[in-house]
Amino acid sequence: MKRHNFSAGPCILPQEVLLQASEAVMDFDNGLSLLEISHRSKPFVDVMENARALALELLGLEGKGYKALFLQGGASTQFLMVALNLLEKRAGYLNTGTWSDKAIKEARIFDDAYEVATSKDANFNYIPKGYDIPSDYDYFHCTSNNTIFGTQMKEFPNAPIPMVCDMSSDIFSRQIDFSKFDLIYAGAQKNMGPAGATLVVVKEDILGKVSRKIPSMMDYKVHISKSSMFNTPPVFSVYVSMLTLQWLKNLGGISAIEKENQKKAQLIYSEIDLNPLFNGFATKTDRSMMNATFTLANEDLKETFETMVKEAGINGLNGHRSVGGYRASMYNALPLESVGILVDVMSELERKA
Numbered sequence: 001m002k003r004h005n006f007s008a009g010p011c012i013l014p015q016e017v018l019l020q021a022s023e024a025v026m027d028f029d030n031g032l033s034l035l036e037i038s039h040r041s042k043p044f045v046d047v048m049e050n051a052r053a054l055a056l057e058l059l060g061l062e063g064k065g066y067k068a069l070f071l072q073g074g075a076s077t078q079f080l081m082v083a084l085n086l087l088e089k090r091a092g093y094l095n096t097g098t099w100s101d102k103a104i105k106e107a108r109i110f111d112d113a114y115e116v117a118t119s120k121d122a123n124f125n126y127i128p129k130g131y132d133i134p135s136d137y138d139y140f141h142c143t144s145n146n147t148i149f150g151t152q153m154k155e156f157p158n159a160p161i162p163m164v165c166d167m168s169s170d171i172f173s174r175q176i177d178f179s180k181f182d183l184i185y186a187g188a189q190k191n192m193g194p195a196g197a198t199l200v201v202v203k204e205d206i207l208g209k210v211s212r213k214i215p216s217m218m219d220y221k222v223h224i225s226k227s228s229m230f231n232t233p234p235v236f237s238v239y240v241s242m243l244t245l246q247w248l249k250n251l252g253g254i255s256a257i258e259k260e261n262q263k264k265a266q267l268i269y270s271e272i273d274l275n276p277l278f279n280g281f282a283t284k285t286d287r288s289m290m291n292a293t294f295t296l297a298n299e300d301l302k303e304t305f306e307t308m309v310k311e312a313g314i315n316g317l318n319g320h321r322s323v324g325g326y327r328a329s330m331y332n333a334l335p336l337e338s339v340g341i342l343v344d345v346m347s348e349l350e351r352k353a
Contacts (some may be wrong), residue, residue, distance in 0.1 A: 003315050004296050004333070004334075004341050006317050007148070008147050008316065008320075011189060012331055012334050014244065014247050016247065020243050021236075021240045026346070029043045039229065045229070047238060048227070051070060051238055052069070058249060059344070060178055060179070061199060063187065065204055067202055067224045068236075070241070071198050074187045074195075075185060076102065078198060081200075081220070082183065083106060084110065085302075086183070087107060088136050088137050089112070090111060090136075091137055092113075092137045093114065093115055093117035093142075094117055095115045095117070096146050098148050100166070103143070113313075116133055116140070125149060127152070129168075129285040129321045130262075131157075138161065139164050141166070144165050144171075145170035146291075147327075148290055148320040149282060149293060151282045153286075154336075156180055156181075162182035162206050163182055164182065164184075169186075170190075170290045171190075171191055171199070173289065173332055182203045183203065184202075185198060186198065192241045192244050199241070200223075202220055204223075207224075214229070255325055260336065262289065263288070265289040267339050267340065268328055268330070269292060271276045271347065272294050273319035276292050277296060277298065278296060293325065294325055294326055294328075309345055310343075312341055
């Protein structure tokens with residue numbers, strides 16, 4: 001039976017990418033596995049260069065002073081690296097959920113990090129608006145999509161200072177003017193590849209302005225100078241990310257996949273709004289196109305619903321403990337058909353009830 005993977009991460013990947021990756025594990029370079037070749041060999045150096053180039057191309061940042069890096073440590077390490085490389089006096093953070101909360105905590109190790117706004121008062125079910133970004137701060141940090149709470153920034157401010165964005169769970173899913181950002185980071189495992197690699201896209205001219213000494217492994221300038229090969233990179237994750245980015249390019253790029261993602265989101269949110277057995281968690285204007293969060297109006301139906309979900313071959317639907325209920329993660333590679341199966345189950349529950 002076909003499985004329908006709504007896991008929040010590691011994410012669903014295109015079937016053709018999985019097939020190519022499995023073949024490379026067995027034989028990537030004349031009888032050598034991708035997992036055993038030297039990361040300094042030309043075949044893998046070409047992979048790294050291609051992955052970095054594809055990232056900039058898809059984001060529309062080629063020739064605009066940006067460098068793409070594939071690093072390790074996940075977005076959680078980027079919470080620290082951003083502050084180490086950019087924070088001199090103070091920085092402003094938009095707090096929209098668990099991950100931005102963690103980013104603020106890491107930044108405060110070094111210096112002052114202020115919340116310019118927060119939606120903590122409503123358990124992060126909306127995106128704050130109408131806040132001011134002080135022009136004398138070192139940078140402004142935001143999180144574009146909140147996986148746990150199912151909210152997403154639909155618009156971004158015109159910041160008077162460098163803007164940093166954690167795009168871990170919606171990068172490459174919708175068309176944005178990415179040149180508004182001076183630094184973007186994203187864990188691969190949400191919409192790009194398997195766990196292990198983190199994409200960082202940084203504008204070079206914002207670097208080298210802090211007075212502190214930065215450890216080599218945490219210094220963006222060091223990684224740029226070594227073409228993202230300062231130490232042994234996460235070979236498999238980078239390779240699969242490259243395949244996924246090529247798959248996206250072949251589909252027609254971000255603008256093409258955005259249309260599919262809009263269809264998926266419209267389908268499930270229509271069911272949530274029309275079906276009296278379900279309640280959406282996020283404020284409607286701020287609903288995420290990637291992660292739909294919802295709860296049952298009647299918990300007595302929980303066992304019945306979850307049995308139906310399992311019988312339909314649906315995987316990864318349980319919500320995060322911070323919200324409860326359910327979370328349907330609809331990343332780029334999830335087919336519209338899978339969302340249709342979930343909606344059918346939700347509709348069938350209403351008929352049974």
